[in-house]
Amino acid sequence: MKPLVAIVGRPNVGKSTLFNRLTGGRIAIVEDTPGVTRDRLYRDAEWENRIFTVIDTGGIETGKNDKMIERIKIQAQIAIEEADVILFVIDGRTGITVEDQEISLMLRKTKKNVILVVNKIEDYSDPTTMYEFYSLGLGEPNYISAAHGMNTGDLLDNVVEKLPKNDEEIIDPDIIMLAVAGRPNVGKSSLVNTILGKERVIVSDVAGTTRDAIDTKFMRNSQEYVIIDTAGMRRRGKIYDNTERYSVIRSLRAIDRSDVVLLVMDAKDGITEQDKKVIGYAHEQGKGCILVINKWDLIEKDDKTLHNFEKKVRKELLFLQYAPIIFVSAVTKQRTDKILEIVDYVAEQQSNRVSTSALNQVITEATQLNPPPSDKGKRLKILYTTQVGIKPPTFILFVNEPEIMHFSYKRYLENKIRDSFGFEGTPIRLVARKKS
């Protein structure tokens, strides 16, 4: 599980500038996938060989009518609950404000690591004012200029030092880790209860290794599963009621640890922007993806309803054509038995390995049917293809000129590979590499 670093502070102190500074240029993007909504709120950063996720809490939506100070407090609270390291940013030019003091009060009470960041310091010529920031009681200030990148390297050193030690979670490849993601109220807990109601729960409520994630382990037909709880937020009071972004954060953390993701949606609402972000993230992370349309009992249906619904969802999620869709009801239990069957199937597909000769035959036929692109007088030649990994299945295409490999041609080859070998429910990766 990647550590989480949250940036907190009132508006205009430079949070998003710092966010971009910390994450910019060092993002481990697998590939820009058209159609995947990228959430600016979140990004991975890398420093000293540690990868961590940074959130700009300023982007977390709270209630529309919340006053500024309420909004900041909710954002700070979320950081306190979720983050491993909190960067509290204040504006070194305006000095300490009442809001800064209120946030400091909250942060002083937490056991989490807090780093005080005084931003917009481009000029160190007046040391007297600098001491004012010690009065917040948050230790030694880090004076930086996010806009100019001054001292941000030192700040990153500081962050990395305070990250939790790599508590390598012991990953048992025989267990299927299942994340149940989705917006509040779509029926996640009801579905989980339905699933667990029938299966043998081995150890319930095993506290997760980090934070307060709750994992439930169970057994079915001699297969072990762990459901990673994302809905635990309800227990923790009212503050999150209208912070839908918060459910996204929890979902993303669960997805990081999972093999297969069930994205649960409410049939009445269909797919939302939040859903797209969450499942887009699962796709990028190479996780198995299953779309679960719940509350199917509430929909008036004729013989075309299901088909039309599926068509609409597929149109919204062009990058996810491979994902199975299942229509269920946690209340009537319609088709809920099928969920784990599909999970098993997808887990199997994720680990599928195909033979090199069969693979090369498929690629050769594909290139004969539809020749590779050319550019500046050169035509792409695919010399040899081999599968180098599973979960997700990953293929290296050795080619003459990797730059000529267009996204659309990759997509075409991906479809051909899927036509022949399946890989339902799992993203696959094609990497073009120069044959030396």
Ligand code: GDP
């Ligand atoms: P946020 O609302 O906290 O996310 O703040 P922004 O990152 O949007 O920055 C608010 C304003 O402060 C913008 O006009 C930035 O250009 C400016 N700003 C951010 N960092 C610095 C800095 O290090 N020095 C100076 N002089 N201005 C900065």
Ligand code: GDP
């Ligand atoms: P969560 O927030 O995603 O965990 O959602 P819950 O499982 O708590 O369900 C939210 C509400 O939807 C509850 O009132 C459930 O009884 C109801 N609900 C859940 N699944 C279904 C379903 O399949 N059909 C109907 N009619 N109601 C459902």
